[in-house]
Amino acid sequence: MPAPQASIRARDGIIGRMTFPVRMRAWRVHEYGGPEVLRLDTAPVTSPGPGEVLVKVAAASINPIDWKMRNGLLRAVIQTALPRVLGRDCAGTVVAVGEGVSGLEPGTPVAGVADPVKHGTHAEYAALPASQVARVPDGVSPEVGASLCVSGLSASIPLVEDVQVSAGQRVLIHAGAGGVGSLAIQIARHLGAEVFTTCGAANRDYCLGLGASRAIDYANEDFIAIASDCDVVLDTVGGEVHVHSQKVLKPGGALVALNAAPVPSTPPRADIRIVPARIQATRVRLERLFEWSASGVLQSTVESRFPFESAPEAYRLSESGHARGKIVLTLA
Ligand SMILES: NC(=O)c1ccc[n+]([C@@H]2O[C@H](COP(=O)([O-])OP(=O)(O)OC[C@H]3O[C@@H](n4cnc5c(N)ncnc54)[C@H](OP(=O)(O)O)[C@@H]3O)[C@@H](O)[C@H]2O)c1
Structure with missing residues (x-):
């Protein structure tokens, strides 16, 4: 049976798409707090808005900002409604592109950074600003691509x-x-x-x-x-x-x-x-990192891999302050 389709109307502004479901699994918080507030929810897949791409996530990294957001430590800086999906970066395949997006087509392997106010990446699908996404070259795995972003x-x-x-x-x-x-x-x-x-x-x-x-x-x-x-x-x-x-x-x-x-x-x-430091993701900056990885200038620093379902364990490792290298969630 084909996967249920997202409802696509002209006003959705989607100009290119592959099949994607209307619902997904996503790690969300409904209230701020410790690792216990993380919930693996079934949540709506967000259709990409103008200037956005929808990515089927293959890997996402854990960054200290994720548990700082979960704890509510950044509430004053990043104002966002609850429940919200956590996660800043990911790698995977573009499945739909919104109006005004150029250079990225459905099917393109990419990695990039989400807008922290709007979307998260610790989910099966993530909508990202196309300006903060770049193609991942051959030879760079999704795990490594995700680890290089933030x-x-x-x-x-x-x-x-x-x-x-x-x-x-x-x-x-x-x-x-x-x-x-x-x-x-x-x-x-x-x-x-x-x-x-x-x-x-x-x-x-x-x-x-x-x-x-x-x-x-x-x-x-x-x-x-x-x-x-x-x-x-x-x-x-x-x-x-x-x-x-x-x-x-x-x-x-x-x-x-x-x-x-x-x-x-x-x-x-x-x-x-x-x-x-003012850290702003751009396509050019991400491309530089991915090229360095592909050419061997940067060796992988992915030291800890967790299946998507084990995200709370991955968050705890990051929050210990003593993780080595990068922690990555992998999705089947
Ligand atoms: N402003 C921004 O935009 C921005 C962007 C990225 C990161 N950050 C911040 O930068 C910090 C580092 O980020 P990260 O991703 O690298 O964190 P991380 O991966 O969680 O850092 C863990 C590492 O820190 C080491 N460490 C802990 N205390 C140390 C100390 N006193 N001296 C030297 N090393 C120490 C640990 O080494 P041992 O296990 O050997 O102790 C461990 O390897 C975080 O606070 C993060 O929020 C800010």
Whole structure:
């Protein structure tokens, strides 16, 4: 029997489509809270609006923003109605395109980032802005494609665009074993930098294998004493680490900071730049990451795979703060 069809009317504005169902399984929250509020619901499949594509999800990654949204920590920043589907990025196949979309057809293998106010990706189908989606080249799996979106953008935009790391510079990447850090180490090395990183003792060899020349055990070593004269610090930790990171920069250096933990309000050093990272997905930025993956510049950092049905377990691992590399949900 054919799959039930979504109701397509002229005003839906869908200009190209394959078969897709009207309902799907999706991880949603009806109230904010701990892992117990995650519910595997049957939810409507959203037809793609103007400028959107509908993706049949094959893999989706877990990012700290997912459990921060589930907990309600981002309520003031990202205002959205409940129930809502969680998840920021995914990879899969385009099954329908909305009005005004070009360059992506039904059947195209893609990965990209959802608009956090409108849609989530921890679901069997996800509507994404076409401007935040790119074709995934042959040889890059959906798992890897999904893993490169939020984390890859968060590593590459600061290093490549915000502070333009160049050959011969010394770069300190905090939390080098994490989702962002594991990609940032590789990108900084690709740009020709000498890379220092902080990580737990159990992740030292992992970080060295990614290209760091020095992996500093943050629990037992003092990164301020070891990583001196840095040109750039990528701060993925925040708090006191942000404050102390200013001490390892040479004059004229740059501290580029992801919004990780609140930063104490101490006056910054006058002879360095503090650059708040602004992570905005674009097709061109995603294409750069996928090309790096296809050409071997970036090796996969997918370290934990969970079936879609085990999402709460995957969220718990992310929330532990000690996951290695990327966590990915896989859908059959
Ligand atoms: N502003 C933005 O747009 C944006 C974008 C992306 C990420 N972020 C934020 O950036 C942070 C990092 O993201 P992520 O995806 O990389 O997280 P993640 O994958 O969950 O990070 C886990 C890693 O952090 C390491 N770690 C924990 N505490 C550390 C410390 N004090 N020093 C060094 N390493 C430490 C752990 O290493 P061990 O297991 O060895 O301890 C673990 O490998 C999160 O807070 C996230 O919300 C912000």
